[in-house]
Amino acid sequence: MRDANSFDDFYRSTSARTLRYGYAVADDLGEAQDLVQEAYARAWRQWGKLAAHPAPEAWLRLVISRLATDRWRRLRGWRLAASRSGPPADVGPPGEETVLLVGALRQLPARQRQALALHYLFDMPVAEIAREAGVPTGTVKSWLSRGRTRLAELLPGVVSEELEVNDVA
Amino acid sequence: MSRELSGLYRALAADADDRALPAPDRLRGRADRRAHRRAALGALTVAVLVGGTAAGTRLVLTAGPDAPPGPPVASPDEGSPSPTPPSVPPTPGRSSPPPPARTPDTPPRTSTGPAGSSPTSIPDRAFFALAAANDAGTGSTFGPGPVLPALCGATPGEAGIVTRRVRTLAFKLATTPQGYVPDGSYKHSITVYRPGRADDALAELRRAVRDCPTRPGTGDTAGLTSTQRLLPDGGYGDESVLFEVRRPATDYEGAPEVREVVRLVRAVRVGNVVTVLWELGWEGTSSPRSQVDQDSRRAVDAIRNWLD
Numbered sequence: 001m002r003d004a005n006s007f008d009d010f011y012r013s014t015s016a017r018t019l020r021y022g023y024a025v026a027d028d029l030g031e032a033q034d035l036v037q038e039a040y041a042r043a044w045r046q047w048g049k050l051a052a053h054p055a056p057e058a059w060l061r062l063v064i065s066r067l068a069t070d071r072w073r074r075l076r077g078w079r080l081a082a083s084r085s086g087p088p089a090d091v092g093p094p095g096e097e098t099v100l101l102v103g104a105l106r107q108l109p110a111r112q113r114q115a116l117a118l119h120y121l122f123d124m125p126v127a128e129i130a131r132e133a134g135v136p137t138g139t140v141k142s143w144l145s146r147g148r149t150r151l152a153e154l155l156p157g158v159v160s161e162e163l164e165v166n167d168v169a
Numbered sequence: 170m171s172r173e174l175s176g177l178y179r180a181l182a183a184d185a186d187d188r189a190l191p192a193p194d195r196l197r198g199r200a201d202r203r204a205h206r207r208a209a210l211g212a213l214t215v216a217v218l219v220g221g222t223a224a225g226t227r228l229v230l231t232a233g234p235d236a237p238p239g240p241p242v243a244s245p246d247e248g249s250p251s252p253t254p255p256s257v258p259p260t261p262g263r264s265s266p267p268p269p270a271r272t273p274d275t276p277p278r279t280s281t282g283p284a285g286s287s288p289t290s291i292p293d294r295a296f297f298a299l300a301a302a303n304d305a306g307t308g309s310t311f312g313p314g315p316v317l318p319a320l321c322g323a324t325p326g327e328a329g330i331v332t333r334r335v336r337t338l339a340f341k342l343a344t345t346p347q348g349y350v351p352d353g354s355y356k357h358s359i360t361v362y363r364p365g366r367a368d369d370a371l372a373e374l375r376r377a378v379r380d381c382p383t384r385p386g387t388g389d390t391a392g393l394t395s396t397q398r399l400l401p402d403g404g405y406g407d408e409s410v411l412f413e414v415r416r417p418a419t420d421y422e423g424a425p426e427v428r429e430v431v432r433l434v435r436a437v438r439v440g441n442v443v444t445v446l447w448e449l450g451w452e453g454t455s456s457p458r459s460q461v462d463q464d465s466r467r468a469v470d471a472i473r474n475w476l477d
Contacts, residue, residue: 004290005334008193009311020185029188041200097180120178158172
């Protein structure tokens with residue numbers, strides 16, 4: 001039986017940072033909201049088993065990553081369901097720095113976006129990112145290195161924090 | 170002007186934080202409605218296939234239709250939500266994810282059922298709010314954990330549970346100025362039992378306290394024996410159990426002191442719901458009885474308001 005209370009507690013305690021992650025791997029905040037809600041809806045459908053999962057938040061992020069790569073087809077059901085509850089509340093536009101970053105992230109491969117998001121938003125060491133992605137640590141280092149290099153090219157004036165990737169390994 | 174990448178990500182996080190996500194109960198409701206629609210669509214598809222097969226068979230086996238054809242079955246509306254076929258569940262890292270649920274789950278029933286039925290979820294509003302004069306300003310923290318002190322290995326009230334939520338909150342006495350350290354704290358739980366099991370839980374608790382008059386301490390209280398005893402109680406909910414746990418106080422180095430620390434624990438039943446206020450103190454304080462009584466009443470009122 002699914003325990004609504006434990007799901008609600010999980011949702012309340014993780015949804016804000018999950019939305020940050022969704023924003024960093026998608027290229028639009030509205031879409032990130034859809035992705036995140038879809039991921040939590042799937043989590044709720046499987047909550048009876050997912051509640052005992054050793055890393056349910058990592059599971060969520062992986063769902064979001066996969067949805068982000070095929071979002072239009074997979075999100076159709078959620079969008080239609082959400083549209084019945086009216087338009088979302090008005091919110092202000094994102095800040096200039098966010099717009100610049102998101103614009104640059106759009107030009108990066110998905111795996112690099114995901115690795116960078118885990119590193120910068122969750123402060124995850126390389127080994128942990130590798131575990132979550134199911135790849136060797138060398139691959140993660142490569143994603144981070146290439147991602148940062150590309151962002152530095154796309155974002156003039158951004159300081160390349162050279163040592164971070166190797167330091168956290 | 171140079172910027173750091175980490176600063177840009179912080180800006181992105183701040184912008185994301187401005188966006189609100191729906192409340193968890195709304196999200197669950199939407200997810201369940203979608204699951205039901207998908208189940209209904211699946212049943213409809215099966216019916217169409219079975220009906221079509223049967224009709225086709227009859228057409229083949231008979232020279233002519235004996236019965237008039239049934240009404241056409243509408244095809245699924247293109248505008249209805251397209252059920253997303255559950256993909257193979259992703260695998261985070263090397264850990265194995267749970268397999269996707271293949272059968273539609275039953276929707277969560279409303280948490281405010283009629284008298285005699287048991288709610289299946291406990292909303293925040295079921296938990297009482299401290300009086301303004303007692304609010305230590307530290308809020309509540311929900312999480313897992315025991316809802317009763319150790320009672321010689323007994324586990325009263327652990328059978329017949331439908332759902333449970335537990336929180337920890339600190340309080341101050343009304344005479345303590347704002348900004349001072351709290352005067353005590355509660356482990357506050359609400360447990361919903363299957364019909365008829367909540368009074369069993371309280372009976373088990375009474376028996377467990379009676380059967381555990383003394384208990385040797387463990388961990389931080391190793392070497393210190395606590396005594397437990399039931400106290401006369403009444404006037405809270407449908408029935409209540411109040412007991413105290415008394416043990417020698419310790420100084421900052423863990424050595425026993427002359428004085429004692431007394432902890433009060435009250436369990437109150439309201440229908441199929443039991444709420445327990447376990448006063449845990451704050452840096453060695455004992456439980457102030459009048460405060461525990463006052464907060465017990467507030468706890469009962471909040472549960473009654475929820476269930477009404």
